[in-house]
Amino acid sequence: MKYDVVVVGAGIAGPIVARNVAREGYSVLLIDKKPAIGAPKQCAEGITINVFKNYDIPYDKRFINREIYGAKLYSPSGYELEMRYKDVSGVILERKVFDKMLAFYAARAGADVLVRTEALDVIRENGRIKGIKAKHEGKPIEIYAEVIVAADGVESTIARKAGINTYTPPHEFDSAYEYEMLIEGFDPDLIHLWFGNEIAPRGYVWVFPKDEDRANVGIGINSDNPKTAKYYLDKWLKENNIPAKKLLEINVGLVPVGGFVKELAKDNVVVVGDAARQVNPMHGGGMAEAMKAGTIASKWIVKALEEENLELLKNYTKEWWEKDGKRLERVLKVRKAVEKLTDEDLDVFIQVLSGADAEKIAGGDYTEVIKALLKNPKVLMSKRRIALLKELL
Ligand SMILES: Cc1cc2nc3c(=O)[nH]c(=O)nc-3n(C[C@H](O)[C@H](O)[C@H](O)COP(=O)(O)OP(=O)(O)OC[C@H]3O[C@@H](n4cnc5c(N)ncnc54)[C@H](O)[C@@H]3O)c2cc1C
Structure with a gap:
């Protein structure tokens, strides 16, 4: 040939x-x-x-x-940041x-x-x-x-x-594990993302709706973690009282993140x-x-x-x-800074940003982040957070 x-x-x-x-x-x-x-x-x-x-x-x-109209982010303690758009x-x-x-x-x-x-x-x-x-x-x-x-x-x-x-060194891959399953109670017009070092180290749990009551429910974590991605996903489902009994697919894979x-x-x-x-x-x-x-x-x-x-x-x-x-x-540099956020930082940032113009932030307008932080000066009262913000912005 x-x-x-x-x-x-x-x-x-x-x-x-x-x-x-x-x-x-x-x-x-x-x-x-x-x-x-x-x-x-x-x-x-x-x-x-x-x-x-x-x-x-x-x-x-x-x-x-x-069709999806935005995203909803959840902090470790359950603070929410919704970014909903008029258009798809x-x-x-x-x-x-x-x-x-x-x-x-x-x-x-x-x-x-x-x-x-x-x-x-x-x-x-x-x-x-x-x-x-x-x-x-x-x-x-x-x-x-x-x-x-x-x-x-x-x-x-x-x-x-x-x-x-x-x-690529093993540390530059995430391990991903996902169920396509019947799931209820989440706004099916948004994707949903949960953050937290105990929830998904270095990554997040996702619910990506495919139907009113069917979604890809998955997780990505650092691949050199001693526990598996499945362990963290099953733990999250259990803690949130989501029955994993109507599973249509199981998907696993590696994601290069660097x-x-x-x-x-x-x-x-x-x-x-x-x-x-x-x-x-x-x-x-x-x-x-x-x-x-x-x-x-x-x-x-x-x-x-x-x-x-x-x-x-x-x-x-x-x-x-x-x-x-x-x-x-540049995105990788920001991610490496985000990796250093503690659960408390994630709670604080998601609370602070929930008062900001999420549509502008999603579009990469960091002045909105600065405006939101200036409205909440307490966040800036930690040297460590200021150092992290410098890395992030
Ligand atoms: C669980 C999980 C969730 C993800 N979610 C998202 C998401 O929501 N959105 C997003 O944008 N990305 C997501 N990704 C990443 C996304 O799937 C990949 O980045 C994307 O598929 C890359 O496309 P590709 O064409 O490079 O490779 P692939 O889509 O992987 O295609 C490679 C193809 O090559 C074939 N192949 C491999 N070796 C050979 C060979 N020797 N001979 C012949 N054929 C071969 C394979 O069969 C495969 O079909 C996710 C990844 C995972 C693991």
């Missing part, structure tokens, strides 16, 4: 790259080891509304479970349909798609990478390509086999999405970041093929780091 581009992984990043490159008339093969694209999901399925317009994805009700701010997807449709859009744009096809290694000839070795329905196959895209998710192997350094890959393209191989650790380290959302990076990567793949100059692929590394890498490193 020979293609201009082979894309390994049909999650989010892979199909975006495959679609964009195929649209420009190049031959593309998109492969995934799963027998059915999108299943099982490893996701809470929440995404901002902007992605549909920004990445040219149809707003198709077949993969939108529920995000959606809870059905990833089993969404991922499959993204691959379908790639196929419609001209890409070939093969499922149950697992990339095993790269093919090297005379010191150059010429393609990949894979297993299709159990049989070995060889796929030759000018460009190889490693979009194979958090456990990515292909970039590493191609010599790209994707090593360790962004420095070199995103080497020779004719590019790495994108979770494989490149392109995830927002504050909340662990990676779908929008995968789409962003996939868009930049596909632009440079097309240019490199047009000009028959694979050196141009290096511009993907440059552009991503300038546009998004620097931004995510």
